[in-house]
Amino acid sequence: MKVYLAGPDVFLTDAKAISHRKKEICARFGLIGLFPLDNEIDEAAGKADVPLSMRIFRCCTAMMDDADAMIAHLTPFRGPSADVGTVYELGYMAARGKVCTGYSNRRDSYADRIERAPGVAPDCGGLVNLDRDGHVIENFALADNLMVVHALEAFGCPILAPHVEPADIWRDLTLFEKCAEWIARQKRGTAVS
Amino acid sequence: MKVYLAGPDVFLTDAKAISHRKKEICARFGLIGLFPLDNEIDEAAGKADVPLSMRIFRCCTAMMDDADAMIAHLTPFRGPSADVGTVYELGYMAARGKVCTGYSNRRDSYADRIERAPGVAPDCGGLVNLDRDGHVIENFALADNLMVVHALEAFGCPILAPHVEPADIWRDLTLFEKCAEWIARQKRGTAVS
Numbered sequence: 001m002k003v004y005l006a007g008p009d010v011f012l013t014d015a016k017a018i019s020h021r022k023k024e025i026c027a028r029f030g031l032i033g034l035f036p037l038d039n040e041i042d043e044a045a046g047k048a049d050v051p052l053s054m055r056i057f058r059c060c061t062a063m064m065d066d067a068d069a070m071i072a073h074l075t076p077f078r079g080p081s082a083d084v085g086t087v088y089e090l091g092y093m094a095a096r097g098k099v100c101t102g103y104s105n106r107r108d109s110y111a112d113r114i115e116r117a118p119g120v121a122p123d124c125g126g127l128v129n130l131d132r133d134g135h136v137i138e139n140f141a142l143a144d145n146l147m148v149v150h151a152l153e154a155f156g157c158p159i160l161a162p163h164v165e166p167a168d169i170w171r172d173l174t175l176f177e178k179c180a181e182w183i184a185r186q187k188r189g190t191a192v193s
Numbered sequence: 194m195k196v197y198l199a200g201p202d203v204f205l206t207d208a209k210a211i212s213h214r215k216k217e218i219c220a221r222f223g224l225i226g227l228f229p230l231d232n233e234i235d236e237a238a239g240k241a242d243v244p245l246s247m248r249i250f251r252c253c254t255a256m257m258d259d260a261d262a263m264i265a266h267l268t269p270f271r272g273p274s275a276d277v278g279t280v281y282e283l284g285y286m287a288a289r290g291k292v293c294t295g296y297s298n299r300r301d302s303y304a305d306r307i308e309r310a311p312g313v314a315p316d317c318g319g320l321v322n323l324d325r326d327g328h329v330i331e332n333f334a335l336a337d338n339l340m341v342v343h344a345l346e347a348f349g350c351p352i353l354a355p356h357v358e359p360a361d362i363w364r365d366l367t368l369f370e371k372c373a374e375w376i377a378r379q380k381r382g383t384a385v386s
Contacts (some may be wrong), residue, residue: 078272091280091281093286
């Protein structure tokens with residue numbers, strides 16, 4: 001069973017080491033981890049006259065199509081939400097009927113991470129917390145935007161978050177391992193606890 | 194032809210007015226605009242014991258399944274990237290083979306919007322700009338993360354961005370209208386200029 005390893009891990013300076021560790025964990029559970037940086041960009045995605053970014057896009061898309069499941073690393077990245085590249089991939093995998101799992105190494109809620117500014121929404125029912133741009137803050141006590149969080153519930157396993165935040169939220173793989181274990185258990189057809 | 198109107202517009206304090214304007218523009222091009230807030234949450238998505246956020250998720254998913262195309266509002270929201278709810282929906286619609294269009298009312302690039310911090314990536318090839326968390330900044334001079342930008346090219350129309358930023362980046366619908374026009378032209382089977 002092939003598992004697409006989505007996340008902002010590709011932007012870490014030690015991305016290759018993370019990729020190695022993630023694939024090793026997958027292997028322990030009988031899974032084959034597919035990490036975006038493993039793509040052979042030049043050969044698989046068109047000639048050199050195609051921009052590099054488009055070749056990366058095509059390779060990642062082909063990798064997702066090839067995978068049976070995904071583990072999305074959803075720790076908030078450059079703002080209060082997960083990396084948009086990863087979230088795009090979650091939407092793509094969900095719609096293709098793949099098994100979707102994901103984790104965040106932050107334990108606060110999306111609403112908690114948005115800086116609030118005083119203000120009143122003239123016509124917004126019960127939702128009256130505004131951010132500093134004057135936009136309504138959805139406050140469902142969820143780890144991220146509701147589409148992201150509920151997609152995991154609807155198309156796989158609810159998002160995993162830590163009881164205590166790990167020291168290195170970018171590199172701690174405790175919850176990643178739990179996602180891999182969950183996928184492996186599904187694969188064996190065992191009831192999920 | 195039904196068009197799903199995705200975007201952080203649902204978080205504007207005057208969301209209903211925006212919805213009305215967007216649907217009116219769609220109608221002018223012979224399109225039926227579906228705006229998330231139009232959902233009849235209680236009736237369509239399960240009983241009151243299902244959390245409101247899950248009912249919203251189910252309604253939006255049903256609306257996307259019902260639509261033939263989407264117009265994604267991708268102006269950066271609460272950070273350097275587009276709203277993750279909207280980006281999730283872009284991934285979902287792309288994978289379902291729907292016609293995807295989108296616009297941003299900012300004209301700078303994703304990389305331009307990320308605050309850079311001095312630093313050197315020990316093992317990252319040519320990409321050596323780091324953000325303040327020490328993460329590599331992808332610098333392809335694109336409007337957002339490459340998965341978002343190229344998804345539109347691959348599954349519809351390249352992202353639209355303004356030559357001059359409008360005074361109100363949240364409510365200006367000039368580029369929205371161009372997306373609607375593009376979809377209508379596709380529908381008529383006319384060659385796209």
